[in-house]
Amino acid sequence: xxxxxxxxxxxxxxxxxxxxxxxxxxxxxxxxxxxxxxxxxxxxxxxxxxxxxxxxxxxxxxxxxxxxxxxxxxxxxxxxxxxxxxxxxxxxxxxxxxxxxxxxxxxxxxxxxxxxxxxxxxxxxxxxxxxxxxxxxxxxxxxxxxxxxxxxxxxxxxxxxxxxxxxxxxxxxxxxxxxxxxxxxxxxxxxxxxxxxxxxxxxxxxxxxxxxxxxxxxxxxxxxxxxxxxxxxxxxxxxxxxxxxxxxxxxxxxxxxxxxxxxxxxxxxxxxxxxxxxxxxxxxxxxxxxxxxxxxxxxxxxxxxxxxxxxxxxxxxxxxxxxxxxxxxxxxxxxxxxxxxxxxxxxxxxxxxxxxxxxxxxxxxxxxxxxxxxxxxxxxxxxxxxxxxxxxxxxxxxxxxxxxxxxxxxxxxxxxxxxxxxxxxxxxxxxx
Amino acid sequence: xxxxxxxxxxxxxxxxxxxxxxxxxxxxxxxxxxxxxxxxxxxxxxxxxxxxxxxxxxxxxxxxxxxxxxxxxxxxxxxxxxxxxxxxxxxxxxxxxxxxxxxxxxxxxxxxxxxxxxxxxxxxxxxxxxxxxxxxxxxxxxxxxxxxxxxxxxxxxxxxxxxxxxxxxxxxxxxxxxxxxxxxxxxxxxxxxxxxxxxxxxxxxxxxxxxxxxxxxxxxxxxxxxxxxxxxxxxxxxxxxxxxxxx
Numbered sequence: 001x002x003x004x005x006x007x008x009x010x011x012x013x014x015x016x017x018x019x020x021x022x023x024x025x026x027x028x029x030x031x032x033x034x035x036x037x038x039x040x041x042x043x044x045x046x047x048x049x050x051x052x053x054x055x056x057x058x059x060x061x062x063x064x065x066x067x068x069x070x071x072x073x074x075x076x077x078x079x080x081x082x083x084x085x086x087x088x089x090x091x092x093x094x095x096x097x098x099x100x101x102x103x104x105x106x107x108x109x110x111x112x113x114x115x116x117x118x119x120x121x122x123x124x125x126x127x128x129x130x131x132x133x134x135x136x137x138x139x140x141x142x143x144x145x146x147x148x149x150x151x152x153x154x155x156x157x158x159x160x161x162x163x164x165x166x167x168x169x170x171x172x173x174x175x176x177x178x179x180x181x182x183x184x185x186x187x188x189x190x191x192x193x194x195x196x197x198x199x200x201x202x203x204x205x206x207x208x209x210x211x212x213x214x215x216x217x218x219x220x221x222x223x224x225x226x227x228x229x230x231x232x233x234x235x236x237x238x239x240x241x242x243x244x245x246x247x248x249x250x251x252x253x254x255x256x257x258x259x260x261x262x263x264x265x266x267x268x269x270x271x272x273x274x275x276x277x278x279x280x281x282x283x284x285x286x287x288x289x290x291x292x293x294x295x296x297x298x299x300x301x302x303x304x305x306x307x308x309x310x311x312x313x314x315x316x317x318x319x320x321x322x323x324x325x326x327x328x329x330x331x332x333x334x335x336x337x338x339x340x341x342x343x344x345x346x347x348x349x350x351x352x353x354x355x356x357x358x359x360x361x362x363x364x365x366x367x368x369x370x371x372x373x374x375x376x377x378x379x380x381x382x383x384x385x386x387x388x389x390x391x392x393x394x395x396x397x398x399x400x401x402x403x404x405x406x407x408x409x410x411x412x413x414x415x416x417x418x419x420x421x422x423x424x425x426x427x428x429x430x431x432x
Numbered sequence: 433x434x435x436x437x438x439x440x441x442x443x444x445x446x447x448x449x450x451x452x453x454x455x456x457x458x459x460x461x462x463x464x465x466x467x468x469x470x471x472x473x474x475x476x477x478x479x480x481x482x483x484x485x486x487x488x489x490x491x492x493x494x495x496x497x498x499x500x501x502x503x504x505x506x507x508x509x510x511x512x513x514x515x516x517x518x519x520x521x522x523x524x525x526x527x528x529x530x531x532x533x534x535x536x537x538x539x540x541x542x543x544x545x546x547x548x549x550x551x552x553x554x555x556x557x558x559x560x561x562x563x564x565x566x567x568x569x570x571x572x573x574x575x576x577x578x579x580x581x582x583x584x585x586x587x588x589x590x591x592x593x594x595x596x597x598x599x600x601x602x603x604x605x606x607x608x609x610x611x612x613x614x615x616x617x618x619x620x621x622x623x624x625x626x627x628x629x630x631x632x633x634x635x636x637x638x639x640x641x642x643x644x645x646x647x648x649x650x651x652x653x654x655x656x657x658x659x660x661x662x663x664x665x666x667x668x669x670x671x672x673x674x675x676x677x678x679x
Contacts, residue, residue: 022620023470062444062620065477090481 005057008297009046010250010304011367011396014053022062024079024170030058031140031168036422039164041081041108045115046307047396048424049163055422058168060110066090067171074176075133080110080169085291087176092283096176097231099131103339105288110169115393116161116353120210120229120287123344127355129160130346131175137167140420148173149349158416161350163392165417165426183237184210184286186229190273194222194325198318201226201342210286211342214272215321216265217328217335217363222321224340225272229286240284247295254301254366261334290337300366306396308376309354309362311343312388317359323382324361331375335363351409351416354391362394373397392425403429433486435513437462439550440494440520442470444619445569448639449517450474454482456643462513464490464503466520494520494546495538504553512557515646518547518568523621529583536583544587548594551609555598558607567610567646568595572654574613575663578679599651608649614638615659 005016019030019037031037037056044050051057063081074096076087085105087098102117111117113135118127125131134148137159145167147155159166191197197213208228215224256264290296297305312320321340328334339362348355365372380402383390389406390398404410414430426432436453438446441463453459461478465471468491475489490507493499522542529536551566558564573581574588595611602609616622618632638655645653654660666674 020620023473025469065473066480067473067476069480086481094483 005040005043005051006304007046007048007050007396008044009307009394009396010297010300010302011047011306012051012053012304014051016052016057017055018057018059020059020062024063027063027138027168027170028142031138031420032142034420036420037140038421038423039080039110039114039168041111041114042083042106044104044107044111045393047392047394048428049115049392049395050111051424052422053424060108063170064108071096074178075173076176077171077173078109080108080113080172082109083107084109084112088283091176092179092182095178095180097179097283099125099175099177100128101287103288104291106291109172109174110164113160113169113172114162114164116348116350116355117393118343118355120212120341122346122355123211123342124209124346125177126344126346127161127348127353129349129353131177132156132160132172132349133175134173135159135169136171138170139167139418141418143167144170154412155416157349157351158413159350161348161353162413162416163352163423163425165421165423167418167421179231180233181231181235181237182240182283183232183234183280184229184283185232186210186227186279186281186286187277188272189226189228190223190269191226192221192223194318194321197222197224197226197340213340214268215338215340215361216269217325217338218262218265220325220329222325223269224338225269229281232280234280237280238282238285240282241292243292245293247293247298250298251301254303254305255299256336256366258332258334261336264336265334300364303367303369305367306365306372306376307362307394308365308379309360309391309394310379310383310388311354311356311358311360311391312383312386313356313358314342316386316388317342320382320386320388321359321361324363324379327375327378327382328363331371331378333365333368333372333375335365337364338362351413352392352407354389354393356389358388360391362391392429395425398429400429400431433457434459434515435462435511436460436515436517437464437507437513437554439464439516439518439547441465441489442467442474443519443521443569443621444635445614445617445639445642446517446519447474448635449519449642450478451481452639452643454478454485458482458484458486460486460488462488462490462507464492466492466494495541497545497549500546500549501553504550504557508554508557512561512564513554514563515565515567516550516554517642517646518550518566520547521569521571521621523581523584526579526581526583539583540587540590542587543584544590547591551594551598555602555607555609559602559605562606564606565608565610565646565649566598567612567642569612569614569642570595572613572615572659572663576666580679610646610650610653612642612645612653612655613659613663614642614655615662 004013006013038052060081063079068077100119112128116129137145210229213226345357570591571588573585574592599609641655
C-alpha cells in the first residue's frame with residue numbers, strides 16, 4: 001500500500017510502499033519478492049535510517065508478541081515489533097526491567113537493536129546490544145541465521161547497531177535486569193559552566209546508576225542540570241501520571257524558535273534547580289518525560305527539525321562541547337532538548353554501534369534551512385578533528401566521509417549486509 | 433474467575449478486548465481459532481503478560497455447522513461461559529466477490545452464517561442456566577448496502593437481524609445479547625482502506641467500547657459512537673442523493 005511516511009524529525013514525507021507484516025509466517029513471502037526494502041518499527045529515529053523513499057517498507061509493528069519469559073533468570077524471547085513500553089509495563093511489576101532504555105519507551109525491540117540504543121546508565125551497563133543474548137535473522141535470499149556472542153559472532157556484531165541492513169530480525173532473546181521497585185530516587189544538581197560539569201561527573205557518577213545532564217545551549221558558559229537516579233526499594237511511591245497531552249496539529253512555524261528559546265531554557269534551568277534532592281519518582285517520569293506529550297515533534301512546525309548527536313573521546317569532550325556552543329551562538333540558533341552524557345568504558349558490541357568511551361552531546365534544531373545546515377557543517381569539523389562520530393539514528397545529513405571516518409569497522413560490516421535491504425541512510429552514506 | 437470465550441481469537445479487536453479483560457481482573461480465557469500457530473502465538477503472549485489469568489486454546493473449523501455445533505455442545509457440557517465474544521470475519525474485495533461466487537459465498541458464510549451458528553448453540557445453553565452474555569461483532573456496513581462493500585455488508589446485516597430476533601427471544605431471561613457495530617477500524621483486515629485515505633478508528637478504543645458495552649449488557653454498541661449518527665444520516669438520505677455518493 002502506498003503511503004507518505006515521515007520519520008520523527010519530519011524533515012521529509014515521501015511515498016513508500018508499505019507492507020504490513022501481521023504474523024511471523026508472512027515474513028518470508030514479503031521480503032523475498034526481489035524488490036529491495038527495509039524494516040520499520042515505530043518510526044522514532046529522526047532522519048532517514050528508518051526510511052526507504054519510493055521503495056518498500058516492511059512494517060513490523062504487528063510482530064509484537066512475547067514468546068517466552070523465565071521469571072527466574074529474566075530471559076525474554078520476543079518478536080521484533082514489541083515496544084519497550086510493553087516490556088517495562090509487564091515485567092517491572094514482576095521485578096525485571098530493561099537493562100538499557102533510551103529517552104523514549106515508544107520504540108521497538110528491533111529498532112533498539114538496529115540502532116544499538118543507549119540510556120542514562122551507559123557507564124555501568126553499556127548499550128542495548130550488551131544485553132542481547134541471541135538473534136534470529138531472515139535474509140532476503142531465504143537464508144535463516146541464528147547468532148549470539150558465541151554463535152556466528154560476526155553476524156551478531158554486524159546486526160547489533162546494523163541499522164536493519166543485515167536481514168530481517170525475526171526473534172530476539174534479551175536479558176532483563178532485576179529491579180526492586182518501579183521507583184527511582186532522583187536528584188538534580190545545577191552547574192553554572194562546563195568546568196563545573198566535568199568536575200561533577202568525575203566523581204559523582206560513582207554509586208549512581210542513571211546519570212544525564214541537560215544543557216542550556218543558549219548560555220555560552222554551558223550551564224545546566226545534572227540529573228542522577230538510583231532504583232529505590234520503596235514499597236510505596238507515586239503512581240505514574242496517565243494523562244497524556246496530544247499535540248493536535250502541525251503549526252506552520254516552529255513554536256520553539258530564537259524568540260523564545262532563551263526564556264524557555266532559563267525557565268527550565270531555574271524551575272528544575274529548585275527541585276529538592278532525593279525525589280522519589282515513578283520510572284515513567286524519570287526515564288520518559290517526553291512520552292507524556294504525544295506528537296511533541298509537531299512543536300517544530302511544518303519544516304520539521306534536525307537532531308545532531310555526536311560522541312568524542314573523553315579527553316576532548318570539554319573542548320568539543322565548548323566549541324559547539326560557540327558555533328551555536330555564532331549562528332544565532334539554539335537547541336531546547338540538549339542532552340550531555342559521559343559514556344562509560346564498556347565496549348559496544350556492534351560493528352557500527354554509536355557509543356564509545358567519551359562525551360556525547362545531543363542537540364535539536366528547528367529546520368531553518370541553510371543556516372541550520374551550515375551550522376551543522378561546522379559541527380562536523382569539530383567532530384572530525386576530535387576523532388568523534390555522529391549517531392546515525394538521529395542523522396539526516398552527515399557527509400559520507402564523516403561516517404566512514406567515524407566508523408572504523410564499516411568495511412567489515414559491509415560484508416554482512418543483505419543486498420535486498422536498503423535505506424535512505426545506507427544509500428546516502430554507504431552508496432547502496 | 434469469569435470464563436470468557438473468544439471465537440476468532442486472532443482478530444486484532446478480539447486480542448485487544450482480551451488484554452483489557454485480563455488487565456481488569458484474572459479470568460479464564462478460551463481462545464478459539466482456525467489456525468493453531470496463530471492462535472497459540474496470541475495465547476503465549478497473553479500467558480506471559482497476565483500470569484494470573486488462565487488461557488486455553490481451541491482449534492476449530494469455522495466453516496462447518498456440524499463442527500461448530502459439536503464443539504460448542506462439548507464445550508458447554510464442561511462449562512457454560514459468562515461471556516462469549518464472536519469476532520471472526522473476513523473482508524474480501526467487493527469487486528472480486530462480485531466476480532467469484534465462491535469468494536462471495538465465503539464472505540457471506542464467514543461473516544454472517546458462521547457467527548450466527550456459534551451464537552445459536554451458546555444461546556441454547558445459556559438460556560437453560562438463565563445466565564451469560566453473547567456479544568457478536570457486526571459492522572456499520574450492515575446498516576445500509578453500499579456499492580463498495582455490500583456483500584460483506586449483507587452478511588453483517590444478517591447478523592444484525594439475527595441478534596435483533598435473539599434479543600427478542602431472550603428478553604425475558606437474564607441472557608444478554610450484545611451487537612457491536614464497529615466503524616472502519618485500524619486492523620490488518622482493513623489495511624487496504626488506508627490507501628483510500630479513510631480515517632480508521634484506533635483498535636484499542638474500539639475494544640474499550642466493546643468491553644464496556646458487554647459489561648453494561650447494551651443491546652447495540654456503535655464504536656466509535658459517531659457512527660450511529662453517520663449511519664442514521666445515510667439511512668434517511670433520499671435515494672437520489674445517496675446514489676450520488678461514491679461510498
